[in-house]
Amino acid sequence: VPETHLPTWNTPQKATFCAAHVPHIDMACAVLQPPSPVEEMFGRRPAEPSAGLAFLPATLDRLATSAADLRRFLARVHFAHETVPGMMPGALYHPTEAFDLAKARYEHVWMPLLASENSASPRKLAAPLDVQWMHHLHRLDPDAYRVDCERAFGRLVDPADPFLVAGDGAPSEDQAAESFARAAWNALAPEWPFDLEDALIDHRRRGGRLPRSRAISFDSSSCDTVGSATRQGGFLWQGLPRET
Incomplete structure (x- = not known):
């Protein structure tokens, strides 16, 4: 000015x-x-x-970078059916098999995994796409997220990297973060497949029953994740490029 x-x-x-x-x-x-x-x-x-x-320019740069990361992440969720065989378009916006399984994977594996990480020296971890999506939806309701974290872990659990994903058949943007996440996931919950395609196959083979979980139970029911998913779908649609 x-x-x-x-x-x-x-x-x-x-x-x-x-x-x-x-x-x-x-x-x-x-x-x-x-x-x-x-x-x-x-x-x-x-x-x-x-x-x-x-x-300050640095603040504007961080904001622009975060906005671009969010848009890429939402687009990857939206087009997940193109890289994950057997997944229907829009399956992560509604209470489908993929949506419910993503929520279970988020609650039974990912959140206990993040809570077990050393908060003093956090690592970058690339979560499975569907799991990162659930974490994103949950954090869109900060009050519910805080309540659920404190009830399960006694503290707020920060995401390792809010938009870094893997396990959806597309290349990860950070191979080291994917390797760390896979190793930590397999060490904590070897019965739960990391990749989304394998998780869907395993879920159907089990007749919809979930694998056993050895981690601390986490409950995200304070948040309306379905409502959040529906609103995020509309948000992405408004941000997609249009033909002129």
């Missing part, structure tokens, strides 16, 4: 504000205090600005 657009404070106030909040005057963005209804009715002068925010 050009300096001429900043509030008309006196020089000492402006200098103090800029020194405390922004490295360059051009990066200042004033947040104005809106006038009250009484002031609007009687024409009183609006209050002076009460705060200022600095939008």
